Amino acid sequence: MALKVCGVDSRRHEHFRAWVFGFFGFIKPQKYYQVEMEAVAGYLQKLAGEGKAIWQVRQAEEALRVFFQEVEPSIWAKQWAGDMCRGLDFGVQGIECRVPEGLAWENPAIMPRPPTAQGTAQFIGRRDTGELPEKYRDFFSLIEAALRAERYAYRTEQTYLEWARRFLIFSSVATRGELAWEAAKEYLDYLTLVRRVSAGTQNQALSALQFVFNRVLKQQSGGKQELKRAPQTRRVPTVMTREEVAGLLGLLEGQGKLMAELMYGAGLRVAECMRLRVKDVDFGNRYIVVRAGKGDKDRLTPLPDRLIGPIEEQLVRCKARWDADRKLGLDGVFLPGALSVKSRNAGKEWGWFWLFPSENLSMDPWTQVERRHHLDANGVQKLVKRAALRAGLTKPVTPHTFRHSFATHLLEAGADIRTVQDLLGHSDVSTTMIYTHVMNRPGLPVRSPLDSLPTPIVA
Secondary structure, X not given: OHHHHOOOOHHHHHHHHHXXXXXXXXXXXXXXXXXXXXXXXXXXXXXXXXXXXXXXXXXXXXXXXXXXXXXXXXXXHHHOOOOOOOOOOOOOOOOOOOOOOOOOOOOOOOOOOOOXXXXXXXXXXOOOOOOOOHHHXXXXXXXXXXXXXXXXXXXXXXXXXXXXXXXXXXXOOOOHHHOOHHHXXXXXXXXXHOOOOOHHXXXXXXXXXXXXXXXXXXXXXXXXXXXXXXXXXXXXXXXOOHHHHHXXXXXXXXXXXXXXXXXXXXXXXXXXXXXOEHHHEEOOOOEEEEOOOOOOXXXXXXXXXXXXXXXXXXXXXXXXXXXXXXXHOOOOOOOOXXXXXXXXXXXXXXXXXXXXXXXXXXXXXXXXXEEEEEOOHHHHHHHHHHHHHHOOOOOOOOHHHHHHHHHHHHHHOOOOHHHHHHHHOOOOHHHHHHHOOOOOOOOOOOOOHHHHOOOOOOO
């Protein structure tokens, strides 16, 4: 579908799929959602080193571009530069390549290497990818233990560990005692000048390295002012019209539709929607409790009247699964903080069960206990992406677009911006100001935009 939408000749579809599958084999044991642009460049260089013609390497690049921008959107793929083939080592420069008829790319006669960027000479031959050397394993375990002692969220823990792993590979120090903040500054400059990461990614790496030096190495770390900063651009969020939202929701069905309706009708992030529990839906007061949202904050958001019936039906299905788990004697669901210690059986209670439980059991990465978790957010992202393609939407639509649309449509309806700020869980009203497309009119009651769509949602 994505190849067709992108206008790729149907005669080339099998070739494009073959390049993508070849890339999957190249990055093993990593998964496609764990890689970044550097892995793509390495794959293209491998093809060039194997003697592939330049037009073939270009075709492989275009296949991966479609995959990472249209099928499985990645943040880094939005910054995909032009022709990555330029600068690859094809062995002999200036080779004439015959391009088969029907391909859209020009016949490259010469592929010169790009000049070295200013200030990057010291990074030649250095990298931050590959296997972590065995000598760093003990130190890596200390970082993991420190993150868990500080009660960081699991996703934050995994992100920080990944940056720590990359930094250790890049620094290549012989012992832990040789690690100094100057090495961290050098790595952060490498991210900006060589890998050309966004400002947000550089800030994420900075936070991870500050944790390593402050909490594990007990050294003083530096701040942002010491770094060569990546350019920061304030992006305007993608917002769907009410008609587009209604059309997109009409193409979904089952649990996927209910989750999308909740993200739009209550302004939920995809992770917040996945983590909803039975007790978080208050039918009597007509609100949803979002617990431990971004910044570990709780908030209330409206429960759309239109979703009361579908949620009640979902609860009936969840109750059947919960009953089956209890009969099988399975461990209860994951509980936040130390609640599992304070109340050992709380995880087996109906109120703590997931609103969207997974069909399969999985291993808890912290306790190594097999239990039932909630649905994976990746599945929802794929559903929404496919529905957007079927709806013919050209704008980039993800589950988070529903949240952007929720905020914008409330403001357009006259809701006060500070009320919208509270509903979204923003710490600063300036974050919410990006949704200000119309003048706000304080004092109007807030009603979910899902209840005012122009056409009924067909079940």
